[in-house]
Amino acid sequence: MKRPDVVVVGAGSAGCVTARRCAELGLRTLLLDRKEKPAIGDKVCGDEISRSHFDATGIDYPSGGEVSTSISGADVYPPSMENILQVRGWTEFDGWTVDRSAFGQRLLREAISAGVQLNDRAHVGGPITRDEQVIGVEYRDMSTKTEHKVSAKLVIDASGFAGVIRNKIENELVEGEIAKEDIALCYREIVQLKMPLAEPEVARVFLGGQIAPKGYGWIFPKGPQQVNVGVGITGGEGRGSPKALLGLFKETYPLLFDCTVKDSRGGAVPVRRPLKSLVSHGVAFVGDAALQVNPIHGGGIGAGMRAGIVLGEVAREAIARRDLTARGLWPYNTRFLSSFGRRLASLEIFRRLLQAVRDEDMDYGFEKRLLEAGDLMAANKGEGLSLSAVDKLRRVKRGAGRMRLLLSLQKASGLMKKIDKAYSEYPRSPDGLDEWNNSVVSMVEQASFERL
Numbered sequence: 001m002k003r004p005d006v007v008v009v010g011a012g013s014a015g016c017v018t019a020r021r022c023a024e025l026g027l028r029t030l031l032l033d034r035k036e037k038p039a040i041g042d043k044v045c046g047d048e049i050s051r052s053h054f055d056a057t058g059i060d061y062p063s064g065g066e067v068s069t070s071i072s073g074a075d076v077y078p079p080s081m082e083n084i085l086q087v088r089g090w091t092e093f094d095g096w097t098v099d100r101s102a103f104g105q106r107l108l109r110e111a112i113s114a115g116v117q118l119n120d121r122a123h124v125g126g127p128i129t130r131d132e133q134v135i136g137v138e139y140r141d142m143s144t145k146t147e148h149k150v151s152a153k154l155v156i157d158a159s160g161f162a163g164v165i166r167n168k169i170e171n172e173l174v175e176g177e178i179a180k181e182d183i184a185l186c187y188r189e190i191v192q193l194k195m196p197l198a199e200p201e202v203a204r205v206f207l208g209g210q211i212a213p214k215g216y217g218w219i220f221p222k223g224p225q226q227v228n229v230g231v232g233i234t235g236g237e238g239r240g241s242p243k244a245l246l247g248l249f250k251e252t253y254p255l256l257f258d259c260t261v262k263d264s265r266g267g268a269v270p271v272r273r274p275l276k277s278l279v280s281h282g283v284a285f286v287g288d289a290a291l292q293v294n295p296i297h298g299g300g301i302g303a304g305m306r307a308g309i310v311l312g313e314v315a316r317e318a319i320a321r322r323d324l325t326a327r328g329l330w331p332y333n334t335r336f337l338s339s340f341g342r343r344l345a346s347l348e349i350f351r352r353l354l355q356a357v358r359d360e361d362m363d364y365g366f367e368k369r370l371l372e373a374g375d376l377m378a379a380n381k382g383e384g385l386s387l388s389a390v391d392k393l394r395r396v397k398r399g400a401g402r403m404r405l406l407l408s409l410q411k412a413s414g415l416m417k418k419i420d421k422a423y424s425e426y427p428r429s430p431d432g433l434d435e436w437n438n439s440v441v442s443m444v445e446q447a448s449f450e451r452l
C-alpha cells in the first residue's frame with residue numbers, strides 16, 4: 001500500500017480492532033507488526049476477558065478453540081487466606097479465559113477481511129515528523145533487511161507497553177516516560193494441576209505482601225485441571241522479582257503443589273489512569289500505549305478494544321474534514337476519556353488505597369467486611385465507593401478498631417468521586433488541557449494513604 005490514510009503500529013488486540021474499524025469505515029489502512037504473522041496475538045497475559053467488552057463493542061464473543069473456559073465469579077483472598085470475599089454476578093469481570101494466540105489471530109483475520117493490509121516482520125523505529133506533525137513512520141523489513149519510510153495522514157501507536165511512537169514524540173501533549181510505581185511487572189505460568197479444580201469457573205485473586213507486595217496474585221482457570229497462575233507487583237525500586245514470588249506461592253498453596261508447567265513468561269503492564277491526551281498532531285495512541293488498562297487488575301484487552309472502535313470513527317471524521325491536528329483528533333479524547341477512561345481513572349485511586357493498606361489492616365477489613373463484594377463491583381463499574389448513610393454507620397461500628405482504615409476508605413471514596421467528575425468535564429479542546437491535568441494530578445497526589 002503506497003499511500004495509506006492510516007498506519008497502525010502494532011497488531012495486538014488494540015491495533016487489530018482499531019485497524020479493522022478504520023478499514024470498515026473506508027480508510028486505506030496499513031498495519032505493521034514486528035512479529036511474523038503466525039506469532040501475532042501470542043502475548044503473555046492472564047488470558048481473562050469480560051463479556052461486557054464484547055457487548056460494548058459488538059465484536060463477536062470468543063468461541064470454539066479460542067475459549068479455554070468460561071469464568072463466572074471470583075474469590076478474593078486476603079493475606080490471612082481467611083474470610084474470603086466471594087464475588088458473584090460481577091458482570092464487568094465474568095467472561096472467559098481465552099487461548100491468547102487463537103484469539104489474537106481471529107482479531108487479525110477480521111482486520112484483514114475488512115481490507116487492512118498487514119506488513120508483518122516490520123520493526124518500526126519511530127515517527128517521521130514535519131514541525132510538530134507526525135506524517136509517517138520508519139520501519140525495517142526484517143525479511144529483506146531493508147529500511148522503509150511510509151507516509152500517512154494519521155499514525156496510530158498501538159505498540160503496547162513499548163509505546164514506540166509515543167516515546168519518541170516530544171511536545172506538551174504527549175506523556176513520554178511512565179513512573180515505575182505505575183507499572184506492574186508480572187510473571188505467569190500455565191500449569192497442569194495434580195487434581196481437578198473444585199470450582200472450575202471461579203477465578204482466584206490473592207492480596208498481601210507475602211504473595212504480591214503492592215500487587216496481586218491470580219489463579220485463572222483454563223480448564224478442569226489447568227490454570228493460568230501469576231503474580232504482578234508495582235512499586236519501583238526494591239519491589240523484588242515476580243518470578244521468585246510466584247515460586248514461593250507455588251510452594252505454599254496446596255492446589256499448586258507438584259503442578260506441571262506448560263508455559264512460563266514475564267511481562268509488564270501499565271496500571272495508571274490513561275494518558276492525559278490520547279492524541280497529538282497527526283498521531284493517536286490506543287491500548288497499552290495509551291495506558292488504557294484497569295489499574296486494579298491490569299486487564300487491558302477490553303479497554304483497548306473499546307478505545308479502538310472510538311478511534312476508528314474519529315479517524316474517519318478527522319480525515320474527511322482534513323484536520324489531523326490534535327484539535328481535529330480531539331473527539332477521541334472527549335469520547336473515550338469522559339466515558340470508559342473516567343472509570344479507569346477513578347480505579348487508580350482505589351489501586352493506591354489497596355497498595356497502602358497493611359496486611360493486618362487488610363485482614364481486619366476482610367474479617368469485618370468493611371468492603372463488600374458489591375463495593376468492589378460498583379468501584380469497578382466506575383460508581384465509586386458510594387456508601388449510604390446507614391451503610392456508613394454500620395461499617396463505622398464494625399470498623400471501630402481501625403479508624404485509620406475507615407478514614408482511608410472514606411478519603412478514597414471522596415477522591416474517586418472527584419476524579420470521576422473531573423473526567424466528565426474533560427476539556428472540549430487542547431486549550432483547557434493543562435489546567436485540567438493539573439487538577440487531576442493534584443487529586444492523584446492526594447491519594448497518598450500512608451500518611452493517615
Ligand SMILES: Cc1cc2nc3c(=O)[nH]c(=O)nc-3n(C[C@H](O)[C@H](O)[C@H](O)COP(=O)(O)OP(=O)(O)OC[C@H]3O[C@@H](n4cnc5c(N)ncnc54)[C@H](O)[C@@H]3O)c2cc1C
Pocket residue numbers: 009010011012013014015032033034035040041043044045046047048049122123124125158159160161162164186187188230266267268269286287288289293298299300301302304
Ligand atoms: C502477565 C500479564 C497478565 C495480563 N492479564 C490480563 C488479563 O487477564 N486480561 C486482560 O484483559 N489483560 C491482561 N493483561 C494486559 C493485556 O495483556 C494488555 O493490556 C493488552 O494485551 C494490550 O494490548 P495492546 O494491543 O495494546 O498491546 P500488545 O498486545 O502488547 O500488542 C502490541 C503489538 O505491537 C507490536 N510491536 C511492539 N513494538 C513494535 C515495533 N517496534 N514495531 C512493530 N511492532 C511492534 C508487538 O509485536 C505486538 O504485537 C495482562 C498483561 C500481562 C503482562
